[in-house]
Amino acid sequence: MSRASPKLADPFAALGDPHRRAIVEFLADGARSVNEIAEDLPISRPAVSRHLRLLKGAGLVVDQPEGNRRVYRLHDQGVDAVARYMQGVWGEAAARFRLVAENTKEESG
Amino acid sequence: MEPIVVEFEVMASPEHAFDVWTAKPAMWWPRSHTVSQDPGLNIVFEPFAGGRIYERGSDGVEHEWGEVVVWDPPRRIEYLWHLFFDRSEATAIAVTFTPLDAARSQVRLVQTGFEILGDEVGEKRRRRTNHAWLEVTGIYRESI
Numbered sequence: 262m263s264r265a266s267p268k269l270a271d272p273f274a275a276l277g278d279p280h281r282r283a284i285v286e287f288l289a290d291g292a293r294s295v296n297e298i299a300e301d302l303p304i305s306r307p308a309v310s311r312h313l314r315l316l317k318g319a320g321l322v323v324d325q326p327e328g329n330r331r332v333y334r335l336h337d338q339g340v341d342a343v344a345r346y347m348q349g350v351w352g353e354a355a356a357r358f359r360l361v362a363e364n365t366k367e368e369s370g
Numbered sequence: 371m372e373p374i375v376v377e378f379e380v381m382a383s384p385e386h387a388f389d390v391w392t393a394k395p396a397m398w399w400p401r402s403h404t405v406s407q408d409p410g411l412n413i414v415f416e417p418f419a420g421g422r423i424y425e426r427g428s429d430g431v432e433h434e435w436g437e438v439v440v441w442d443p444p445r446r447i448e449y450l451w452h453l454f455f456d457r458s459e460a461t462a463i464a465v466t467f468t469p470l471d472a473a474r475s476q477v478r479l480v481q482t483g484f485e486i487l488g489d490e491v492g493e494k495r496r497r498r499t500n501h502a503w504l505e506v507t508g509i510y511r512e513s514i
Binding site for chain 2: 278319347348350351352353354355357358359360361363365367368
């Protein structure tokens with residue numbers, strides 16, 4: 262996947278990294294700053310920032326200023342994320358559905 | 371919020387497609403996106419309006435997924451869907467099966483009502499929705 266892609270990144274791809282999944286899990290407990298996230302993960306602050314940028318690009322998290330710092334939280338109660346997740350599930354389900362429907366016999370009756 | 375639309379052709383009659391969709395979902399629904407992920411689980415659509423949609427593990431434990439709203443074989447099924455979410459957070463799914471010729475059908479799925487997940491800004495709902503999202507993330511992690 263190209264980092265320069267102007268399109269929103271695929272949330273499934275965004276979740277393909279264990280640190281990004283860990284970040285999403287932290288944010289499920291509430292908004293956190295980059296520093297707070299970095300304290301809980303064995304990776305550097307710049308690395309956390311990179312992951313957050315990617316998660317933001319995939320529509321999974323949003324950031325907002327809070328006092329003199331910036332905090333990140335899951336996107337709008339995860340609505341977009343859930344819709345995107347469902348889109349991915351339906352894609353996979355539809356492909357599997359076709360395979361089954363096209364390789365099973367109609368039941369007589 | 372835009373509805374999700376998934377549309378594709380299948381080499382099957384509407385009758386067969388409807389049957390596979392509603393009577394054999396465990397054969398094609400990705401197991402990674404079930405509550406129990408039990409390899410022996412079954413997925414049930416009760417075949418009438420008001421019927422339950424649920425998964426049942428081999429241990430007999432059931433998890434509610436939704437409720438049939440319109441049961442109109444072989445052309446149409448509509449259902450409420452709240453897998454991983456609270457019942458009050460159900461979205462609506464309509465699936466139609468339209469014959470294209472003797473061998474092929476068009477399947478069109480429309481999922482609407484995602485607004486319900488965002489309308490209220492209550493902390494309780496936020497926590498619940500986040501919890502559901504966490505479950506989704508965990509399931510994704512297990513599935514790769």
